[in-house]
Amino acid sequence: MPLKIGLEIHGYLTTKEKLFCNCKNEHKNKEAKPNTFICPTCTGQPGSKPMLPNEEAIKKLVQIGLMLNCKINHEPEKLIWWRKHYNWPDLPKGYQNTISGTYANPVGVKGNFLGIGITEVHLEEDPAAWDPETGEIDYNRSGAPLVEIVTDPDFKSAEQVAEWLKQMTLTMSYIKALDSDAGIKADVNISTTGERVEIKNMNSISEIIKAIAYEIKRQEKEQVKNKETRQWNSAKGQTIKMREKESHADYRFIKEPDLPVINLKKAEVELIKKALPESPMEKLEKIIKKHKISDYDAKVLTANLEIVEMFEKIVEKVSPKMAVQWVTVELLGMLNYNKKTLNEVKINPEHLVSLIKSTEDKKITELKAKDILRSWNKGSKALDVRSQEAISNTKEIEAFVEQAIKQNEKAWQDYKAGNVQALNFLIGAVMKLSNKRADYQTAKKLIEKKR
Ligand SMILES: [Zn+2]
Numbered sequence: 093m094p095l096k097i098g099l100e101i102h103g104y105l106t107t108k109e110k111l112f113c114n115c116k117n118e119h120k121n122k123e124a125k126p127n128t129f130i131c132p133t134c135t136g137q138p139g140s141k142p143m144l145p146n147e148e149a150i151k152k153l154v155q156i157g158l159m160l161n162c163k164i165n166h167e168p169e170k171l172i173w174w175r176k177h178y179n180w181p182d183l184p185k186g187y188q189n190t191i192s193g194t195y196a197n198p199v200g201v202k203g204n205f206l207g208i209g210i211t212e213v214h215l216e217e218d219p220a221a222w223d224p225e226t227g228e229i230d231y232n233r234s235g236a237p238l239v240e241i242v243t244d245p246d247f248k249s250a251e252q253v254a255e256w257l258k259q260m261t262l263t264m265s266y267i268k269a270l271d272s273d274a275g276i277k278a279d280v281n282i283s284t285t286g287e288r289v290e291i292k293n294m295n296s297i298s299e300i301i302k303a304i305a306y307e308i309k310r311q312e313k314e315q316v317k318n319k320e321t322r323q324w325n326s327a328k329g330q331t332i333k334m335r336e337k338e339s340h341a342d343y344r345f346i347k348e349p350d351l352p353v354i355n356l357k358k359a360e361v362e363l364i365k366k367a368l369p370e371s372p373m374e375k376l377e378k379i380i381k382k383h384k385i386s387d388y389d390a391k392v393l394t395a396n397l398e399i400v401e402m403f404e405k406i407v408e409k410v411s412p413k414m415a416v417q418w419v420t421v422e423l424l425g426m427l428n429y430n431k432k433t434l435n436e437v438k439i440n441p442e443h444l445v446s447l448i449k450s451t452e453d454k455k456i457t458e459l460k461a462k463d464i465l466r467s468w469n470k471g472s473k474a475l476d477v478r479s480q481e482a483i484s485n486t487k488e489i490e491a492f493v494e495q496a497i498k499q500n501e502k503a504w505q506d507y508k509a510g511n512v513q514a515l516n517f518l519i520g521a522v523m524k525l526s527n528k529r530a531d532y533q534t535a536k537k538l539i540e541k542k543r
Pocket residue numbers: 110113114115129130131132133134135235
């Protein structure tokens with residue numbers, strides 16, 4: 093039997109509120125104290141009832157389904173909330189509300205993303221966070237809307253899984269539906285020669301790869317006779333047996349009596365579909381065609397929505413060549429160096445356009461422009477081009493040249509004796525003295541003339 097791998101991916105939706113109450117959906121806010129975004133509903137108090145499900149969450153779920161090319165189930169199909177029962181300290185109600193399960197009609201079905209079949213896309217509430225060491229429970233995330241994406245067992249290797257997950261999360265970032273800070277949690281189903289094994293508890297692509305590689309090797313040695321669930325232990329780099337896999341019946345699914353059938357109309361789905369943004373692939377093809385840029389540059393730009401949006405805005409005002417250079421080299425270089433995102437540094441397209449235009453008009457030198465860009469991070473708010481304007485006035489530069497020679501007598505003598513490196517050194521000194529504002533060519537000519 094050939095190797096078969098399937099994924100169940102959980103991601104947190106970026107909604108303002110939780111799924112069945114008005115509590116803030118901010119469980120990933122690191123400054124938040126435990127148990128601050130809670131109410132009787134999301135802590136499962138006796139007698140509490142869920143509110144109508146968060147519409148924003150349903151809309152985002154539909155967007156995700158559409159981006160994964162799923163068929164969206166809408167009225168007259170019945171989209172029903174179920175109670176999935178299990179006993180665990182993180183689940184005060186004793187059940188989790190979900191649109192999935194044995195008898196469920198999930199919202200998105202039969203999709204396909206980059207050649208991998210999508211079994212279903214559905215929504216459920218997250219349980220609380222339980223710390224087995226201390227016994228403490230934090231209900232901030234209890235009731236947070238979770239999307240679950242289930243793939244068909246179409247993957248043939250760990251590398252394929254990694255590449256697909258990268259593309260999938262990038263695509264999700266384009267619709268801003270998933271909380272990227274919260275990351276993803278994934279369970280992996282894997283079968284090599286025997287029964288299917290489910291590996292739980294992985295929250296990064298690199299861990300998923302390691303777990304798959306480990307499990308393939310393990311199953312070469314130990315025949316898997318019964319379906320089982322294993323846990324990934326990243327510290328040990330091993331999967332550990334948790335239990336023989338429970339069947340759906342063990343969850344005692346029943347229809348949720350306190351929630352109505354989801355009212356999702358065909359027209360609504362059509363509207364969401366029309367308003368969908370471009371996918372990374374569509375954006376890539378578009379910018380290559382429209383601006384005649386290289387595949388490589390287009391890939392760098394589209395790997396991040398903020399960055400490609402910045403490019404698309406500034407390329408309306410400056411040449412594609414300059415836009416590519418300033419965004420992919422200067423801007424990204426600065427961000428990577430400082431480990432910041434574009435949102436964090438508050439550089440807007442107007443800033444960048446004004447910077448680029450000032451160098452094109454030779455108002456400031458390119459070196460100076462790069463300096464200004466880098467200094468943004470240190471708190472300078474506006475682009476102060478005027479005080480940084482390039483000096484092309486020969487007399488002013490001459491003064492700097494004389495000063496540079498005076499301060500670097502040895503270099504001057506070396507240059508006069510024919511040392512070319514000494515010339516570069518002297519030009520450098522002029523640039524330093526002029527705060528990088530002196531015109532390079534003029535400075536060079538003036539020094540040469542003096543020899
Ligand atoms: Zn609540």
